[in-house]
Amino acid sequence: MRPFTYERAETPAAAVAAAASTGAKFIAGGTNLLDLMKLEIEAPTHLVDVNRLGLDTIEPTEDGGLRIGALVRNTDLAADARVRRDYGVLSRALLAGASGQLRNKATTAGNLLQRTRCPYFYDTNQPCNKREPGSGCSAIEGFSRQLGVVGVSDACIATHPSDMAVALRVLDAVVETVRADGSARQIPVEELHLLPGDTPDVETALEPGELITAVTLPPPVGGVQVYRKVRDRASYAFALVSVAAVLQPDGSGRVAIGGVAPKPWRSKAADAELPRGARAVAEELFAGAVTTHHNAFKLPLAERTLAAVLSEAKG
Amino acid sequence: MRFDTPATTNPIDQMKVVGQAIPRVDGPLKTTGTAPYAYERHDVAPNQAYGAVVAAGIAKGRIASIDLAAARAASGVIAIVTAEDAKDLGKGDMNTAKLLGGPDIDHYHQAVAVVVAESFEEARAAANLVRVRYETTPGRFDLEAERGAAKTPDEDSPETAVGDFEGAFAAAAVKLDATYTTPDQSHAMMEPHASIAAWDGDQLTIWTSNQMIAWSRGDIAKTFGIDKDKVRLISPFIGGGFGGKLFIRSDAVLAALGARAAGRPVKLALPRPLIANNTTHRPATIQHIRIGATRDGRITAIGHESLSGNLSGGSSENAVQQTRLLYAGADRMTALKIADLDMPEGNAMRAPGETPGLMALEIAIDELAELTGLDPVELRILNDTQVDPEDPERPFSQRRLIECLRLGAERFGWAGRSATPGRRREGRWLIGTGVAAGIRNNMVATSGARVRLDADGIVTVETDMTDIGTGSYTIIAQTAAEMMGVGVDRVLVRLGDSSFPVSAGSGGQWGANTSTAGVYAACVKLREVVAQRLGFNSGDAEFTDGSVRAGNRSVTLAEAAGADGLVAEDSIEFGDLDKDYQQSTFAAHFVEVGVDAATGEVRVRRMLAVCDAGRILNPVTARSQVIGAMTMGVGGALMEELAVDTDRGFFVNHDLAGYEVPVHADIPAQDVVFLAGDDPMSSPMKAKGVGELGLCGVGAAVANAVYNATGVRVRSYPITLDKLLPGLPEMVG
Numbered sequence A: 001m002r003p004f005t006y007e008r009a010e011t012p013a014a015a016v017a018a019a020a021s022t023g024a025k026f027i028a029g030g031t032n033l034l035d036l037m038k039l040e041i042e043a044p045t046h047l048v049d050v051n052r053l054g055l056d057t058i059e060p061t062e063d064g065g066l067r068i069g070a071l072v073r074n075t076d077l078a079a080d081a082r083v084r085r086d087y088g089v090l091s092r093a094l095l096a097g098a099s100g101q102l103r104n105k106a107t108t109a110g111n112l113l114q115r116t117r118c119p120y121f122y123d124t125n126q127p128c129n130k131r132e133p134g135s136g137c138s139a140i141e142g143f144s145r146q147l148g149v150v151g152v153s154d155a156c157i158a159t160h161p162s163d164m165a166v167a168l169r170v171l172d173a174v175v176e177t178v179r180a181d182g183s184a185r186q187i188p189v190e191e192l193h194l195l196p197g198d199t200p201d202v203e204t205a206l207e208p209g210e211l212i213t214a215v216t217l218p219p220p221v222g223g224v225q226v227y228r229k230v231r232d233r234a235s236y237a238f239a240l241v242s243v244a245a246v247l248q249p250d251g252s253g254r255v256a257i258g259g260v261a262p263k264p265w266r267s268k269a270a271d272a273e274l275p276r277g278a279r280a281v282a283e284e285l286f287a288g289a290v291t292t293h294h295n296a297f298k299l300p301l302a303e304r305t306l307a308a309v310l311s312e313a314k315g
Numbered sequence B: 001m002r003f004d005t006p007a008t009t010n011p012i013d014q015m016k017v018v019g020q021a022i023p024r025v026d027g028p029l030k031t032t033g034t035a036p037y038a039y040e041r042h043d044v045a046p047n048q049a050y051g052a053v054v055a056a057g058i059a060k061g062r063i064a065s066i067d068l069a070a071a072r073a074a075s076g077v078i079a080i081v082t083a084e085d086a087k088d089l090g091k092g093d094m095n096t097a098k099l100l101g102g103p104d105i106d107h108y109h110q111a112v113a114v115v116v117a118e119s120f121e122e123a124r125a126a127a128n129l130v131r132v133r134y135e136t137t138p139g140r141f142d143l144e145a146e147r148g149a150a151k152t153p154d155e156d157s158p159e160t161a162v163g164d165f166e167g168a169f170a171a172a173a174v175k176l177d178a179t180y181t182t183p184d185q186s187h188a189m190m191e192p193h194a195s196i197a198a199w200d201g202d203q204l205t206i207w208t209s210n211q212m213i214a215w216s217r218g219d220i221a222k223t224f225g226i227d228k229d230k231v232r233l234i235s236p237f238i239g240g241g242f243g244g245k246l247f248i249r250s251d252a253v254l255a256a257l258g259a260r261a262a263g264r265p266v267k268l269a270l271p272r273p274l275i276a277n278n279t280t281h282r283p284a285t286i287q288h289i290r291i292g293a294t295r296d297g298r299i300t301a302i303g304h305e306s307l308s309g310n311l312s313g314g315s316s317e318n319a320v321q322q323t324r325l326l327y328a329g330a331d332r333m334t335a336l337k338i339a340d341l342d343m344p345e346g347n348a349m350r351a352p353g354e355t356p357g358l359m360a361l362e363i364a365i366d367e368l369a370e371l372t373g374l375d376p377v378e379l380r381i382l383n384d385t386q387v388d389p390e391d392p393e394r395p396f397s398q399r400r401l402i403e404c405l406r407l408g409a410e411r412f413g414w415a416g417r418s419a420t421p422g423r424r425r426e427g428r429w430l431i432g433t434g435v436a437a438g439i440r441n442n443m444v445a446t447s448g449a450r451v452r453l454d455a456d457g458i459v460t461v462e463t464d465m466t467d468i469g470t471g472s473y474t475i476i477a478q479t480a481a482e483m484m485g486v487g488v489d490r491v492l493v494r495l496g497d498s499s500f501p502v503s504a505g506s507g508g509q510w511g512a513n514t515s516t517a518g519v520y521a522a523c524v525k526l527r528e529v530v531a532q533r534l535g536f537n538s539g540d541a542e543f544t545d546g547s548v549r550a551g552n553r554s555v556t557l558a559e560a561a562g563a564d565g566l567v568a569e570d571s572i573e574f575g576d577l578d579k580d581y582q583q584s585t586f587a588a589h590f591v592e593v594g595v596d597a598a599t600g601e602v603r604v605r606r607m608l609a610v611c612d613a614g615r616i617l618n619p620v621t622a623r624s625q626v627i628g629a630m631t632m633g634v635g636g637a638l639m640e641e642l643a644v645d646t647d648r649g650f651f652v653n654h655d656l657a658g659y660e661v662p663v664h665a666d667i668p669a670q671d672v673v674f675l676a677g678d679d680p681m682s683s684p685m686k687a688k689g690v691g692e693l694g695l696c697g698v699g700a701a702v703a704n705a706v707y708n709a710t711g712v713r714v715r716s717y718p719i720t721l722d723k724l725l726p727g728l729p730e731m732v733g
């Protein structure tokens, strides 16, 4: 860990002002950032603690949705009665992630911005374009069992590891931010995470110093809401594949897939195939898939998991 | 005390304390966080500085240059030691690669420097400022690819043959011929390797976490080129070892080097991401098994060959040894091969040899059952042997595998099982059951102890035996209590200090039987000393309820001890009983799994182990050992694999996020039964080990249950869902 300075901001405006210098970073629960700092994968020179910004409430929005403060803990979000009633897929996705202790610390914004779990990203001796642009990607020819099969590039095949983000994607959530100049904006979750292309180090649409203040959910869409996470052990593991689904009685619905891409993976065209079943949806979702010897199983696994979710939803 | 004839009746047979379900005597220390582990010994040496390891970033090659300027200038740095500064550093007998590398690099994450600083954070930050330039050379990282270059290892019995295996196999009516693989595995113990080292002149003391005090003291002495008497190792509590702490590792050596350079005590722990590649692991195997049988299931020919790899000069993983003993069959052979690899050092991990060997052999037996149409329990019973199959003159001291299998089958509800796979389904789950046999030998080695009796009637036992979470403190206290006629609350046990008598240590499941037998020997001596002092005939003296009685005279132990107390020391030395009789422990493992029909996720639903392991010294600690081992077996069967990057030459998933071991949610109800009885051939304690037996065969029982659930036979561990998917039922939806 490199030496850094620390300050605690009391308002969003103060936080963005404090983070305006290069090398500054926000810290929320710290469950991802601190691990990365210990390994010097992240080396901020200034930490701006955002835990006291008062952004830790869940409020109804005027249009009947919910506004989730950026600092709401994963545990509290999963347990919120409105979330459990109207956005069950979100609650289930959160509870499928990490462990009780981690969820008590982890925040909504921090969870969205957690970084990949590619093992080579974590080993600073190894080339990694995401960690050190231009150094190469060790994973493509290396051990890639956990890594992505779609939306990936020749430069990086990492996945985004969040469970919560997959549910937010299927719910069409929107991220609210404040930029360094004080202006606010809204970014659909769909547009928050970027595909790697030639610049896998650029992971989100956020500008430097841009603070997430909230995530809003549109009004409830009903339906059967399922989150199915497939992993090598029963708990405390990242998804090999996960499926977030909201399915309506008429066979229509939406699905997003986790564990397969640099962002939660969903397409309108694939949603439209839902009445035709899992195979049709999977064909649409994975049309451009590029697999390795290690991770090719994710394609049949995703399709089969989707089929199981669809048949479970039908009851 | 020599033990060379079968044990007769002795005070342990009273079983007033031994054999009772006594909770761990060190339990309160552990649950209150007051058991002092190595890294927490802030109290033992003043002015401790912190060491941080710099580990090699390549697998094979040379250090071209090391730039220490930035690190030296960093805040808090006191000293930096590289191989350049420690030219005369030797290597212990038990280590294959040097624990401080350079200029040659033997494996990934081999230590190349230690940085000592005032605080942990400063040491770690400065270690990251050390700039090492390497020249890499090509290495051999792929076991399969090195198969052609493999040699017969230079070890005891690398090849065995009885009769004419090839001929009998060729002639057999039923033949099984299959290849199985097991991956490299990490011990993944909870406590990382950690040491505090302090020099007092040329006297070195290391507070560490180590299973084998005497071996390790010797290896520290050898590494530093000093006399053994100048070295003291102290390791009273160990947060798990599983064989990963049998020997000294870089934490101890670097702490000592750092302390010498800094002129202060230095503490150092290996960070988790270094442990997989810096320390040892269980080597991967590729095993070829051939079994010939008659149509009615009698084995006529059995052959088992296994290939493993290691650093040049390292040992092989003896995966074939139990095939020599487990089943009958007139014509038999085993063979080991070893390939040189430039991967980290392979070495013992819990039940070394047996674990991977039985993971393969006990699938093969399941396959043979299917080929012959026999029930897998019955096939095993049919091929049981009461003598060493290679030497029929040599019986097992005791072998109740058949009882284990029969009792297990009954208790588990084996009878209703469908032999045809894929027949049972509950909702999304395909359900299957599997069985496997386990065998682990009872090894014996000299073990000593000192026993004191003080004026308060307190019995204190001192031995360099270790407790790696196994319960040594408790069973040793029970042994001394039984022998001296007191309760465990009157016994104080002190372990893990090289200034105490040398014990057999913790390894190979020999610790419980041999260390308590050593305590028994010392207590026999102490009883004589007590009797002598009181003028009793030691044969007549009875030690009960805190007193010694002979005829109608009774004296309390406190009185007998007198103001100065009494002390006796002895060790148990074993004769040839283990040569005349094959001494082994046996188990039958039964497992039920559910396999998700869509995703192939395997979840264990219930487990049963029935064990035949001589006298059980304490059913609570023994059960803990076995359920822990069963848990490890589930890990080995379903998830544990050090993933090898065969280009870059290292284990990629080198932390506990990447190397998955079972969590609570993976482990269902576990049932353990110990067959009652004792084995007078093993020691005066009539006990044998259970700690490794509990693991032997578990993996195969899980694998066989998965097969029974799905009809997919996976011969390559771990059985992850990607290997099952192609064979699972079609999905509709």
Ligand SMILES: Cc1cc2nc3c(=O)[nH]c(=O)nc-3n(C[C@H](O)[C@H](O)[C@H](O)COP(=O)(O)OP(=O)(O)OC[C@H]3O[C@@H](n4cnc5c(N)ncnc54)[C@H](O)[C@@H]3O)c2cc1C
Pocket: A025, A026, A027, A028, A029, A030, A031, A032, A033, A034, A050, A070, A096, A097, A098, A099, A102, A105, A106, A107, A108, A109, A110, A111, A112, A113, A114, A161, A162, A163, A164, A210, A211, A212, A213, A236, A237, A238, A239, B657
């Ligand atoms: C052992 C382990 C297992 C895990 N398993 C899972 C799992 O199964 N599924 C899963 O989904 N996750 C898992 N996680 C990840 C966990 O969910 C994340 O670490 C956590 O959600 C991050 O939240 P945080 O508040 O601690 O973020 P921090 O670590 O504080 O921050 C993460 C990033 O977000 C930035 N940031 C934080 N707040 C803001 C803000 N308001 N505006 C802008 N930027 C901000 C920080 O600068 C940093 O870059 C696991 C983590 C661990 C350690």
Ligand code: SF4
Pocket: A116, A118, A119, A120, A121, A127, A128, A129, A130, A131, A136, A137, A138, A139, A140, A147, A155, A156, A157, A158, A200
């Ligand atoms: S996949 Fe991405 S994160 Fe992983 S090594 Fe390649 S570039 Fe780095």
